[in-house]
Amino acid sequence: MPSASTKAAATSTAADSSPADSRLAPGAPGYRRMSLALFAAGLATFALLYSTQALLPAVSAEFGATASAASWTVSAATGALALCVLPLSALSERFGRRLMMTVSLTVAVVVGLLVPFAPNLEWLVALRAVQGAALAGVPASAMAFLAEEVRPKALIAAIGLFVAGNSVGGMSGRLVTGWVAQLWGWRAGLAAVGLTAAVCALAFRALLPKARHFTPSTPAPKALLRAVRGHLADPLLLRLYAIGALFMTVFGAVYTVIGYRLVEAPFSLPQGVVGSVFLVYLVGTVSSAAAGKLVGRLGRRGALYLAVSTTAAGLLLSLADALPAVLAGLVLVTAGFFAGHAVASSSVSRTAKTGRAQASALYQSAYYLGSSAGGTLGAVAFHAGDWAGTVVIGLVAVLGVVSVTLYGTHSARVEARRHRLAAA
Numbered sequence: 001m002p003s004a005s006t007k008a009a010a011t012s013t014a015a016d017s018s019p020a021d022s023r024l025a026p027g028a029p030g031y032r033r034m035s036l037a038l039f040a041a042g043l044a045t046f047a048l049l050y051s052t053q054a055l056l057p058a059v060s061a062e063f064g065a066t067a068s069a070a071s072w073t074v075s076a077a078t079g080a081l082a083l084c085v086l087p088l089s090a091l092s093e094r095f096g097r098r099l100m101m102t103v104s105l106t107v108a109v110v111v112g113l114l115v116p117f118a119p120n121l122e123w124l125v126a127l128r129a130v131q132g133a134a135l136a137g138v139p140a141s142a143m144a145f146l147a148e149e150v151r152p153k154a155l156i157a158a159i160g161l162f163v164a165g166n167s168v169g170g171m172s173g174r175l176v177t178g179w180v181a182q183l184w185g186w187r188a189g190l191a192a193v194g195l196t197a198a199v200c201a202l203a204f205r206a207l208l209p210k211a212r213h214f215t216p217s218t219p220a221p222k223a224l225l226r227a228v229r230g231h232l233a234d235p236l237l238l239r240l241y242a243i244g245a246l247f248m249t250v251f252g253a254v255y256t257v258i259g260y261r262l263v264e265a266p267f268s269l270p271q272g273v274v275g276s277v278f279l280v281y282l283v284g285t286v287s288s289a290a291a292g293k294l295v296g297r298l299g300r301r302g303a304l305y306l307a308v309s310t311t312a313a314g315l316l317l318s319l320a321d322a323l324p325a326v327l328a329g330l331v332l333v334t335a336g337f338f339a340g341h342a343v344a345s346s347s348v349s350r351t352a353k354t355g356r357a358q359a360s361a362l363y364q365s366a367y368y369l370g371s372s373a374g375g376t377l378g379a380v381a382f383h384a385g386d387w388a389g390t391v392v393i394g395l396v397a398v399l400g401v402v403s404v405t406l407y408g409t410h411s412a413r414v415e416a417r418r419h420r421l422a423a424a
Contacts, residue, residue, distance in 0.1 A: 042165025178275010253378025
């Protein structure tokens with residue numbers, strides 16, 4: 001008798017090939033608009049969330065703050081997002097993914113236009129925390145929207161495009177802030193990002209088609225708690241949450257600290273050039289969008305092993321004191337991170353059969369807690385041991401990803417052996 005997972009896979013395959021399936025797929029009406037809308041949402045989210053990251057040396061200089069103190073302008077935003085993503089995902093079950101994303105982007109943009117006027121570091125950190133909390137309504141709602149509205153076989157590619165929007169947003173936000181800050185100061189750089197995000201939010205609302213497969217519900221607190229407990233009791237989901245957090249620890253550490261390294265000797269780069277370094281995010285756009293093909297060729301674990309190996313190689317290469325080597329290291333770290341993130345996040349959406357919004361929210365919570373931890377630990381390690389200290393933090397997190405993935409491979413083999421023995 002076929003297992004439940006076999007039946008689910010057969011159902012998904014039949015649905016993908018059935019002409020009666022009204023969910024979106026490449027080439028179907030509305031798929032391109034949906035992809036562009038969520039690309040814009042991802043762009044706005046990452047541009048706002050990490051808007052101060054490329055400006056940390058300038059923020060430190062104005063407020064007389066250390067790297068670890070200034071890094072809280074990033075960690076406060078990602079930490080608040082991690083704490084708020086689960087309750088806001090529950091609200092999206094009641095009011096809809098589309099409305100939740102619209103309100104979240106609107107509030108975040110408004111706060112983004114206030115951030116440049118922060119009178120001191122404490123106010124700047126507080127406003128960034130509010131902004132991060134507002135943005136919490138976007139990631140989990142977007143993943144749940146895609147899981148409901150896109151055919152299963154097209155899901156990894158669709159999520160890859162959303163993650164690609166994240167990478168473009170992270171790149172463009174840092175690029176804009178870097179050059180604007182060099183000309184008119186860091187406050188003007190933050191204002192430019194706020195205006196850019198406002199345009200993206202308007203495009204998102206105009207392009208995103210209405211949901212056709214969303215059924216409103218009002219999860220009771222006990223039911224929500226049961227769903228969360230159920231997801232946390234699933235060994236595969238737990239491993240995926242850990243992988244997302246560890247990948248983001250590496251990424252948060254590297255990109256929070258890299259600006260400090262590049263403005264110091266032997267590089268001594270100006271602020272605009274430091275911002276331009278984030279053009280390597282374009283590599284993440286390619287690697288995340290290609291994650292579906294990567295999984296098709298290597299399988300999920302094979303894709304994760306390749307992603308983590310690429311990330312580790314980039315960390316080691318970045319230790320060199322030659323700028324081309326540092327840039328090449330950043331390219332490898334970025335490619336590995338975005339590929340790993342796309343594989344892990346799409347696997348969460350496919351693994352969770354019920355409570356998808358909560359499953360995605362838990363992944364996002366782990367992911368952004370990893371970002372907060374990476375940014376703070378990376379800055380502290382840089383203060384204690386320069387760039388080598390930050391690289392050590394990254395390599396420890398990479399080792400964690402390898403350990404979790406190896407454990408998953410071992411568990412799968414044990415389970416397969418158990419099934420063979422039971423069948424015999």
